[in-house]
Amino acid sequence: MKKLIMICAAIIACSAASAQDKKAEVMAKDKSGTYTIKTETICDALGYKDMGKVPLTVTVKKDKIVKVEALPNKETPKYFLKVANEMLPKYTDMKFAEYDKVDGVTGATFSSVAVKENMKAAYEYYKKNK
16 A cells, blocks of 8 residues: 555656646746747647648747747748748737737738747746746
């Protein structure tokens, strides 16, 4: 019985450590109070023709977006470059709570929608876990 209790305790401890590791994977805070949120594991939004996820790294300080960067994805480079150049910079210096005010890019609709979904996931995660 003692062995079973010890095994259960070990499993619970490992689960808690695993959950903490996942949290660190998603969001980190540096000494200056800047948060970095990676959406790879918290958002399943797919881009064009279901080629895969369109994850982002969102950097936030004092509830304002410092920058948004695309992580590696399988979007068509020609179209995603439009999103990276025209849409992502619009988030800079915006209050994080207003992330949904950025419009998508014409001609890159699926990528734009995926970016918006990732921003929503990042915001919700930040709000819940900061």
